[in-house]
Amino acid sequence: MSQAGSSRWSPTTEQLMILEELYRSGIRTPSASQIQQITTHLSFYGRIEGKNVFYWFQNHKARDRQKLRRKLNMQLQLQQQLQIQQHYQFNHDISDHFVGNFGFPNCFTPKEFSLFNSSSLLFQGGIANTLQRDMNFKWGVYNPQSLVEKKDITFCNNGWTLMDANKQPSSCCTRLLKTLDLFPLTTIRTKEDCTTTHQPSSCDM
């Protein structure tokens, strides 16, 4: 089932290569017209829709950030653990040479020292997370193109549409759906705050 009745798009190798190339070249949040162009171009290599392109960039950007974040976290942790080990080693060396704590009443023994630092490690981890979170707000790579054109995208009559000159897009498909009576004449008040809950579903993983 390469293309047939698959429920979700899966990019061909060519498409993926091009998308990645575009990503590397700096595109992060393509504008509607960019998406249009990319889609048109990529449709040469297989079935593809604009929303696929849209989602691809969104996910790729997010997962890139995520990856970098994890890498930084990992480095930080390793760095801190190394520091602790060095401190520990230092104290251990000292206690090897000098039995006791030099007579100072508040001086830690190596074991206590280690414990003390592992909790401070947690604390520092918290700070690191916060910092990193703030960094996120600056990581976003904005495409000036998209900034300018964002306002031109609008979700009108038939869905999201590019509004170029004609502010009112031609309604090329105005069939009325019978699915729901959106504007009933009578006002049916249900339970004020609707609580239709999400089916839990076997949440494995």
Place this chain on the structure above:
Amino acid sequence: MSQAGSSRWSPTTEQLMILEELYRSGIRTPSASQIQQITTHLSFYGRIEGKNVFYWFQNHKARDRQKLRRKLNMQLQLQQQLQIQQHYQFNHDISDHFVGNFGFPNCFTPKEFSLFNSSSLLFQGGIANTLQRDMNFKWGVYNPQSLVEKKDITFCNNGWTLMDANKQPSSCCTRLLKTLDLFPLTTIRTKEDCTTTHQPSSCDM
């Protein structure tokens, strides 16, 4: 400036009333066709676009949840403080009648007890927040209608479009933009992880 050159939509009283009525009647995440109908209907009462309707429901739902959340938190805190006060009163009463701590070495005096519990309150607050956050993941109210129809919305050629029968929407506006060379013939590798930062640019509109 009721309608003139304002950069963002502000709903008329009529529009707001209708939107709230629809919300009360259970609509939370309207499908593309629902949005289309609502927009058409509301455009009778003033300028409005589909995306306004889309965002309105999104925001309204989110802020409803938020409100409920805060209410629950408030109740929980009050409940806990009441509990603590009761405990405190209990200990106070006891210490009124029985001076000392019954000879038990680890028994708190009323003041200590109060301090102890105020820190445990903080701790419990933390737990409450976590629980509440997890609860959020189940609070989502899903509109079965939208679930079915979501797949029909797609961001294609001219932006988001409803895909009904014609899988390839008629390209009614395929002008090529000169703004960016999306597919350069030469492969310019920048810095692997591109950090094209946001052009400040006088982003007025």
Place this chain on the structure above:
DNA sequence: GCAAATTAATGATTTATTCAAG
């Protein structure tokens, strides 16, 4: 009363999280 200054609401975007196909 009535603007300038603050603050609260809320429209619009972006980012994070989750679900689920393959």
Place this chain on the structure above:
DNA sequence: CTTGAATAAATCATTAATTTGC
């Protein structure tokens, strides 16, 4: 496990309420 798809949360940005000093 990876990743396309979708939703929820967080955030930004502008407008409306409200306050304040005159």
